[in-house]
Amino acid sequence: MGKWKRKMVNTLRGKFEVFVKGEGTPVCVTHHYSEFNETGDYFADMFCETNQVFLVNPREAGGSAGAAEPYQLSMLETVFDLEAVRKELGFPRWGIAGHSTGGMLGVIYGIYYSRSLTFNVIVGAAAREYMTFSEDCIYNEAHPDFERMQELNELLKRADLEDEERRQFKIERTKFSLTDPARYHDYFNKEINKGMSAIRMNFFSRELQVYDVTRKLGLSFAPTLIMCGRNDVQCPLTYSEEMSELIPNSRLVVFEHSNHYPFLEEEDLFRKAYVQFVCEIDK
Template identity: 30%
Template sequence: MSGAIEVNGVKLVYEDSGPGSGQGVAIVTLHGGPGMGSRSGDWATFQPLTDQYRLISYDQRGNGQSQGAEPYSHAQFVADLEALRVKLDLGKFVVLGGSYGGFLALEYALAHPENLYAVILRDTAASNRFQDTSKEKALASEFPMDEAMLDRLFSGQMESDDDFRASYAMIQPLYTVERDPQKEAEQLAQIPFRYETHNWAFSRNQPEYDLVSRLSEIEVPVLITVGRHDWITPLEASQELAAGLPNNELVIFEHSGHSPQREEPALFLQTVRDFLARQLSGVGSP
């Protein structure tokens, strides 16, 4: 079901498979791409899991169809997730964060470990130290890159939604191992660009983002997944996570870029199912 819920002064639009789904344990997904992400991709991708689990996907503040209001800080995004958890009466749950949503999943795990059974990460990072690697990969690619535009994108200096759309269109071919220009065009047309949210995230949050020294505090089980050929959160970022998290499993998808959940969907879903089966084996229905 679709709904809207008010938390911390904004209305968040969400999808919820319902408290009767699966065995009752909730999985809450956190989309990436601040200012261009939405609930739709995760909701579609992880539908098969509703045979065993309750699934909730929502548009974060300033994203998709949800209301926008500053601040777009990590602390605020974490507070919004906690308020959503309370209002939907989820109890303990599993958080699944992709890309920038993985940053927020890690931040939530540090702030509210008592509320989590487990964390699932997809193509994310614990720090900003691989941004130069990403830029180098983009400039070394076969695709034409405007270095000045790339720098503005990475530093949160987009001038409008149209500017943001054009910038993303430039880097879009980098995200997958096998290109499908028609699918790229369809995806680009559907993205709800909101440049103010992006600018805040990349000019204020990203420069200070570094959780490496605190990873040892996250004791809940963590599944780290990453595409071997990811350019934007490269393999080294997931290896950094694996080196710092005390209770983790790292799975590398050999034929994927930034989105193994779409590039190798059957294997990705089975990997998630196997991890959850191990971690939730002693959890009964609420």
């Protein structure tokens, strides 16, 4: 299927690093604080057989523009940047697909720019802050793995880590978000090596405390597929259920044997649900 090809997109809001792969209807994939490179991304790979995928590094990630002001790292500003990338690429519309905080960007994109979207795919995400009132969330202080998860996130922000140390910490962190942690190496078996933008993650940690767009979800009218694992420990299922009730023209698919990575834990079912969704839109 070929490798990811790097492309710099020069928009009115600055230059953004984009990696392109596949053919078909264009789909934008991003994450709020990941740093992508030519090795790609597991989530983005799910769409490469059916779509032309544009994997976008947000501001202060990879080779994309920096932030002159802190507010430029916000979720809303990031959506403005993505919309500028779409315009510069010349697409009248494209799809957007996001996992976790990428899904949260998709939520906001749908609210403000549904007219720019052929569809919206939101996986393991939420339309509001998901920690404070959910003891099932690993970021809630009552969760038994809360302390270690916090330690791992702080460790991974350090620039002085040896490569092997960083790899082991990332594996440990990810295992918390799998229904069957023993299958980690079955799921993550490609040479994909993405990084993390510490400055973006730090800003997100503060912004998340006041994040709540639930009252605006009725403004999102693009066809929307919401997917979540039954055992999601990061953004528990209740938040996907809430979005499916409030977003018009949406459907919810629950993966009974998945945690936060249904596109790996139940890959065939995930792909089937997506293809069926897209085929029904095209009718």
